[in-house]
Structures are given as structure tokens and as C-alpha cells.
Amino acid sequence: MQFLNRAVAMGLTVAALGATSLTFTEAALAQRQQQGVDGYNVSEVRFNGGHFRNTGRGKWTEYGADGRVKFTFNETGRDDWSVYLNDPSRNVQLQIDIHRKWILLGDNGGPKRDFYRIASAYRNDGRVRSPSPAPRVVTNGRNVKQVFFSGGSFRQTGPGRWTEFNDRGQATYRFTETARDQWSVYLNDSSRNVQLQLDLHRQWVGYGQNGGSKSDLYRITSSSRQATVSRPPPRRAPAPARRTRDVNAGPIWNQQDAQSKCPAVAASQGGEWTGQWRTTVQGKMSVCEIRF
DSSP states (O other): OHHHHHHHHHHHHHHHHHHHHHHHHHHHHHHHHHTTOOTTTEEEEEETTEEEEEEETTEEEEEETTSOEEEEEEEEEEOSSEEEEEETTTTEEEEEETTTTEEEEEETTOOOEEEEEEEEEEEOTTOOOOOOOOOOOSSOTTTOOEEEETTEEEEEEETTEEEEEETTSOEEEEEEEEEEOSSEEEEEETTTTEEEEEETTTTEEEEEETTOOOEEEEEEEEEESSOOOOOOOOOOOOOOOOOEEEEEEEOOOSHHHHHHHHHHHHHHHTSEEEEEEEEEETTTEEEEEEEO
16 A cells, blocks of 8 residues: 555656646747747737737738737738738738837838837747848948938937937937937937937837837938038929828827827927828727828
């Protein structure tokens, strides 16, 4: 009897050790899958409220917190840091940016804005990335001193100081540099509580207020490691006719909310709100009509 009890006890111990070993193996696998994730090998990203998963053959699916399918997307491209998706049924475009840990949303092929903060990302170990020549990076977030956009430039004017110039070379705003990383320079204008990101990876100047999420403001046309005098102003052409464009503004719940949000969106884009707005993604995204 003692031998039988001892054998049973040993069997239970081995089973417990086996279960513990399995738990450690699963945890180690999950940890390994989160390491070394980039735009070429990512297969799943999670955010507060759901996740996106590569479901095969160039398709991605968005799932809600309850595991139900919400939307499906076609994969249109990848680079070192991002996956680009399109939902043709709604004309909605996403960028899963592993570098900045944000999922960006845009529509109608326009600029994108931060939409979901990425909580975790996983790679597919079965996918082999084809070797490709490393891109030749001349200017990056560590060494950039000047960034140009259509209508002006940002120039480092001293240690930790940046100035925005218009196309006539006149200073318009001044910023304090708060940080740099491999791809971006981060600026703050404390007088207006405005934050900018000079994102050389995506080639956009991101704009935010009050420490909140950023939206694309200016497309970067070129950048330089040398802080030079602003480029000579181009020959002035006749002023183009004023036009309107829908600009993403996040969720707008009613007219009163629109009157609060749309003027700020218009100001950030250098235009004026026409008084019109509409919802494009129920409960998630609305657009304001801006006149330029």
C-alpha cells in the first residue's frame, strides 16, 4: 500500500511539473514572438478594445474585444516599420506603425491620424523575410537639422531650439526640442501648448495639442543634416482658387461637439471650418469640411 501511495504521489508530481513546463514554454514562445517584430514579419497587433490579425492571402481582420469580426482589410504594402491596409468598402486606410506603436486611420487616400495605441505586437515565426538591401538613410531623427514642406520649413536655430519659417523666410513659431529617436524629432511650443513630431520615417509633420495624439499636418518634401538659410522663395504664382476638403476630427457626437472640435481642426490645417461635418465611422471617426 505504501508503495502504491508513493507511486501515485510521484505521478501527480510529474504531471504538475509537466503542466508547469508547458506554461513556461507557452510564456517563452509568446515573449519570443514579441521580440524582433517589424513591419515585414508582424502578424498580429493588439490594442485596448481588440486586435488586428493577418488572416492570410493578403487579408487582415479587425476583431473586437469580444472576439467578433468587425472589419476586413486588404494589405497594400509593408516596409521596415509598418503594414499598410485598405478597406475598399468604406475607403478607409490604416497604417500599423510598429515603430511608433500606433495604428493610424485615414480615408479617401488622405493624411492619417493616430487612432489606436498598440499594446503588443507579434510576429509569425513561420514567415521568412526575403533579404533586401538596406535603405540608404542620409538624414534621420538623430542628425536632422532642417525639414522642408510645401509652404515653409522647420530649422534648428540653436541647442534645443527650432523655428518654423514660412515660404518667405519669415519666422512664424518657435519650439523647444524635447526628444529625438532614430526617425523623429519631437518639439513643443509651450506658449500655445502645441506639440509637433518631425517624422522622417513617414515623411510627415505630426501636430497635437495638450499632450494628446497627433494628426498629420504637413507632408515633408525634403530634409537636411545642415541648418541652412531657408530656400529662396519660389516665383509667386497666382493664388489658387479656394477649395474645401474633409479632414478627420475623431468622433463627433452632435452639433455642439462639432462647434467645439472643428474650428480647432481647421486652425491646425491652416483653413477655416465651413460649418459642415459628417460621421464616416460610427462612434469612431467624423470629418469636418475645411475651406482653404
